[in-house]
Amino acid sequence: MTTLAADESALVVSARCTGPRGFSIGSVLVNPPVILAPMADITNGAYRRLVKRIGEPGLLVTELISTMALHYKSARTYSMFDITSNQHPVSVQIFGSDPEIMAAAAKIAVDEGADIIDINMGCWVPKVCKTGGGAAMMKDEATACKVVEAVSSAVAVPVTVKTRAGWDYGKFATEHFAVRLEAAGARAIALHARYAVQGHTGDADWSLIARVKQRVKVPVIGNGDIKAPQDALRMFEETQCDAVMIGRAAIGNPWIVRDTVALLQGRDMPPPPTLAERGVVALEHVTDLARTIGEPVAVRSLRAQLPQYVRGYPGASFLRDRIVTATTIAELATLFEMHRDYALKHMDAA
Numbered sequence: 001m002t003t004l005a006a007d008e009s010a011l012v013v014s015a016r017c018t019g020p021r022g023f024s025i026g027s028v029l030v031n032p033p034v035i036l037a038p039m040a041d042i043t044n045g046a047y048r049r050l051v052k053r054i055g056e057p058g059l060l061v062t063e064l065i066s067t068m069a070l071h072y073k074s075a076r077t078y079s080m081f082d083i084t085s086n087q088h089p090v091s092v093q094i095f096g097s098d099p100e101i102m103a104a105a106a107k108i109a110v111d112e113g114a115d116i117i118d119i120n121m122g123c124w125v126p127k128v129c130k131t132g133g134g135a136a137m138m139k140d141e142a143t144a145c146k147v148v149e150a151v152s153s154a155v156a157v158p159v160t161v162k163t164r165a166g167w168d169y170g171k172f173a174t175e176h177f178a179v180r181l182e183a184a185g186a187r188a189i190a191l192h193a194r195y196a197v198q199g200h201t202g203d204a205d206w207s208l209i210a211r212v213k214q215r216v217k218v219p220v221i222g223n224g225d226i227k228a229p230q231d232a233l234r235m236f237e238e239t240q241c242d243a244v245m246i247g248r249a250a251i252g253n254p255w256i257v258r259d260t261v262a263l264l265q266g267r268d269m270p271p272p273p274t275l276a277e278r279g280v281v282a283l284e285h286v287t288d289l290a291r292t293i294g295e296p297v298a299v300r301s302l303r304a305q306l307p308q309y310v311r312g313y314p315g316a317s318f319l320r321d322r323i324v325t326a327t328t329i330a331e332l333a334t335l336f337e338m339h340r341d342y343a344l345k346h347m348d349a350a
């Protein structure tokens with residue numbers, strides 16, 4: 001982990017992104033200011049390692065981790081940390097609503113290697129909201145602030161919050177909520193610029209990120225609808241945010257992180273990955289995951305993600321249909337090879 005001296009901590013990325021400068025969250029330097037978004041069942045250890053190696057983002061975030069499950073010592077939940085030396089700096093995202101349980105979970109996360117603790121206040125799925133955590137925290141700002149205070153007092157690492165624009169569509173509560181979270185101890189605010197009731201529908205409204213940025217002193221991380229590196233540049237320019245966070249566009253596409261970083265740093269865009277490289281990386285992904293959760297479960301759990309590596313190529317749907325029945329990595333390797341032959345033939349013919 002890289003840390004900044006206090007007098008350097010004012011270093012923030014230029015809104016015009018003219019250089020490879022980062023910014024700091026508390027003592028943690030995030031450089032470059034490109035962050036892999038937390039995504040359940042996606043940003044596990046294997047994928048974080050892959051994105052770090054290929055994309056070199058300034059920060060990785062784990063999938064959301066249940067503090068209740070940690071409280072009850074769920075072995076499966078403990079295995080979700082999977083923080084290895086090649087992931088730092090890494091933020092562990094936790095959810096729940098009980099300040100004491102959240103604080104205890106944050107300590108565990110730090111013991112497991114977290115450089116930052118992120119509190120989920122944006123997940124809208126009923127399973128999470130019914131615990132009072134996730135986006136439901138926006139409906140109980142007093143408890144949300146108690147949680148931030150309790151977690152901040154429990155750990156020495158910085159505590160951040162990832163939230164949404166508000167709960168109800170059009171009620172931009174976060175403009176004020178963010179100020180309260182900052183006062184409670186949040187050292188950065190990540191804003192997914194949609195309302196909770198929207199889920200992932202409709203467009204993210206980046207003007208809301210700009211408004212939060214004007215209200216708080218801590219760094220603001222912009223999130224929502226970065227689909228290409230140029231979108232990241234546009235988000236910096238339109239919102240003056242301190243960092244951009246990329247979610248769905250990075251699924252099966254770690255190269256978007258690499259390309260975004262290159263664009264921000266003014267470097268030449270690296271050549272796009274070849275089809276062969278895409279297959280190799282997809283297999284690397286599943287092989288790494290198999291090390292932690294076993295081959296059959298890894299193969300099953302990546303059925304939806306692996307075809308994303310060849311999205312847009314001829315025969316991608318053929319591959320998707322076959323992968324559903326695969327049970328081993330060897331079978332996957334054969335399928336990717338068959339797909340490559342098919343796709344190259346049809347690309348030549350086109």
Ligand SMILES: Cc1cc2nc3c(=O)[nH]c(=O)nc-3n(C[C@H](O)[C@H](O)[C@H](O)COP(=O)(O)O)c2cc1C
Nearest residue numbers: 037038039040063064162192224225226246247248
């Ligand atoms: C499959 C999936 C899982 C997600 N899981 C989480 C999560 O665990 N924690 C969280 O804060 N947000 C989660 N999100 C939301 C993303 O972090 C991000 O805010 C959202 O996808 C918008 O960014 P994007 O347009 O770049 O995808 C998830 C999104 C998706 C698509």
